[in-house]
């Protein structure tokens with residue numbers, strides 16, 4: 454079956470359908486990873502986007518649900534040069550095409566993904582419409598012009614209710630803005646008692662959970678679409694150690710008075726070089742973001758830049774000058790790697806231990822903990 458991808462600049466790609474029979478619109482972005490297509494298509498930060506992989510052979514190791522970054526994919530379309538329908542991998546449960554069909558996501562193969570990527574690099578990311586139907590081109594153009602980019606992706610991808618992943622070490626409240634499961638995995642691996650809360654949880658609700666530290670997750674869309682989260686961070690800054698990842702990093706920056714804006718075509722892939730300014734050391738990082746914290750808005754805030762991108766010099770890491778809080782634009786929980794930056798989770802836990810040592814439990818916190826225990830007993834009766 455034929456599939457077509459129409460871009461905002463009028464370019465029309467005609468290829469072969471390998472996903473669902475559907476029509477879908479979204480921002481077209483490219484990812485340069487050679488492996489990791491399952492993690493890409495299940496990363497909630499791609500919610501509402503049509504993703505093209507620059508590596509030409511995709512689908513060859515199939516789909517293994519254990520590798521997913523979320524319970525379901527949120528992407529709006531998948532674009533590849535060549536899709537391999539018959540996977541060769543003992544872990545594969547089914548093919549990439551079957552997964553897309555299951556979730557109603559269209560896929561297009563057999564198009565020149567190099568040309569598509571060069572266009573996106575040159576003109577910046579664009580809206581696109583992917584269809585397997587045989588609509589007239591004028592109809593597709595009309596439809597594409599009428600589509601607006603989503604603004605509510607965080608609400609769509611975040612957990613709707615609180616859940617916990619028990620552990621016997623530090624209690625971390627993980628604020629889920631569309632979190633990749635890799636973050637939860639890294640925290641539980643270290644024995645943390647993780648409480649995952651929805652994106653719109655207030656500072657007071659978080660205090661009632663009596664956390665030792667707060668992890669701000671990655672997530673889709675523009676950080677300015679979630680102003681309530683900025684307010685929550687401002688309320689908790691200095692009270693608890695905070696570690697922000699990707700969208701969490703951007704929200705932390707906004708909370709401290711810096712600004713963000715959209716990049717021309719973003720950073721998406723598994724090999725972005727990032728320099729740690731304190732050591733002059735380079736880390737290879739996994740990335741997926743379209744927005745960035747603006748360098749010239751850091752002066753006058755209490756933020757310090759800790760990392761920069763070696764390709765385009767944009768900000769990749771921040772820390773607060775006074776309070777125990779830091780963030781990175783990239784993914785220390787990267788899967789399938791690189792694992793260069795997983796030490797950041799250990800750094801967060803060290804920060805929590807130091808904070809606890811220097812701030813023996815506040816009376817209010819102790820009271821809240823008692824209240825919480827009281828509530829739990831009440832619930833058990």
Ligand SMILES: NC(=O)CC[C@H](N)C(=O)O
Nearest residue numbers: 671672674699700743744
């Ligand atoms: N992976 C993320 O958290 C992405 C952050 C934000 N949605 C961006 O595109 O910049």
